[in-house]
Structure formats: C-alpha cells, structure tokens
Amino acid sequence: MRHKSEKPTIRIATVADAGGISDVLAKLVAAGMRKKPSDTAFALSHYVSDPERIRCSVAVASDGDILGFQSLKLATENNPxxxxxxxxxxxxxxxxxxxxxxxxxxLFKSTLQAAQQKGLPAIxxxxxxNNPEGLAYYEAMGFREYRQMEGAVCKVFRVSEV
Ligand SMILES: CC(C)(COP(=O)(O)OP(=O)(O)OC[C@H]1O[C@@H](n2cnc3c(N)ncnc32)[C@H](O)[C@@H]1OP(=O)(O)O)[C@@H](O)C(=O)NCCC(=O)NCCS
Incomplete structure (x- = not known):
C-alpha cells in the first residue's frame, strides 16, 4: 500500500484518462456523493474534450490509478x-x-496556473x-460566497487579485 500514500502526480488529462475519470465519478456515485452521470462518454464529453475546457487536471498515483481530477471551463453565453x-x-x-x-x-495549483495563463478575471x-466538504474545500482555496442559487452556494475566486 506504500504507493497509495505517495504524492500523486498532477498532469493535464488526455483522452486516455476518460476511463479513470469515469471511475472517480462512479466511486462518488457509489458513496452517495453524486447523482449525475459517471460513464466514460460523459467524462470525455464533459471534461476531457469539452469545447469550453480550459484545463482538466488529473491526480495520478504511482500505479497509474486516477485519484481525482479538477476541471476548469470557460463560461460562455447560456452556461447552465x-x-x-x-x-x-x-x-x-x-x-x-x-x-x-x-x-x-x-490540483488547484494547476488550475490556477491555467486560469492565469488564460487571463480569467475570476472562477x-x-x-x-448540503456539501460541507465541498464548501470547506473551496473556502480553503480562497473562494468566497458571492451569490446563492436554489440549493446551491456560488463562491468566487478573484484571479486578478492573486
Ligand atoms: C471536496 C473535495 C474536492 C476536497 O478534496 P480533497 O482532496 O479531499 O481536499 P484537500 O485534502 O486538498 O483539502 C484542502 C483543504 O480543504 C478543506 N477540506 C477538504 N475536505 C474537507 C472536509 N471534509 N472537511 C473540512 N474541510 C475540508 C481543508 O481546509 C483542507 O485543508 P487541510 O486538510 O490542511 O485542513 C473532495 O472531498 C471531493 O471530491 N468531494 C466530492 C465531490 C465534491 O463535493 N466536489 C466539490 C463540490 S462540486
């Protein structure tokens, strides 16, 4: 089990990672932490090859297992x-x-670098x-609440202020 406690490698996702990303999503569904799709086609279309993708970063264990990922996309007209x-x-x-x-x-180090390279003002x-760990995580990364939606809180990270 030693390899699992080693620091994972962070790198930009490729098409070949879609299966591993799907597995991350499936594990979250199995744990009751996700209700949206988790199949490989969804991982590919929604994260790795999404036309609005700026960067999708994966965390890879030394045995090649994808432990997690972070997606950064550009908000365009009519974004959901x-x-x-x-x-x-x-x-x-x-x-x-x-x-x-x-x-x-x-993962956020990689994402922030991509946001800065792209010249994004904010994320x-x-x-x-009802997602205390998600709320705590983004707060710890420097995101702050700026609006509320039905059942959700929106937090912003001001890239231009870093
Ligand atoms: C939320 C999530 C992304 C956090 O990722 P993670 O790799 O566990 O986070 P890290 O270990 O890098 O934690 C960074 C900081 O975030 C905060 N944090 C993360 N998880 C936390 C938790 N369960 N409770 C309280 N604070 C937490 C802490 O401040 C932590 O720093 P610390 O460990 O030094 O105290 C992860 O738990 C996850 O994928 N959850 C399911 C999906 C989800 O909710 N995504 C986000 C909302 S869309």
Missing part, C-alpha cells in the same frame, strides 16, 4: 450555472478513499448547500 461570461467554472472530484490528503489543493464554484 448562469455564470458571468468570460469567467472560469471549476469542478473538483476526488475518490472518497483519497480525500483529505491534499490532492484537491495540489466560479457552485456547490450544493
């Missing part, structure tokens, strides 16, 4: 969360067995009100 056009939209998913080991924190995180 009604985020201001031109902002980033972030999503983070870590396998429950790999949570609270600093993987989310490491939106929309989090369910």
């Amino acid at each position: 969360y009604e985020v201001e056009v031109g902002w980033g939209v972030i999503g983070t998913h870590i396998k429950p067995s790999a949570a609270r080991r600093g993987i989310g924190r490491a 939106d995180a929309t989090i369910g009100v």
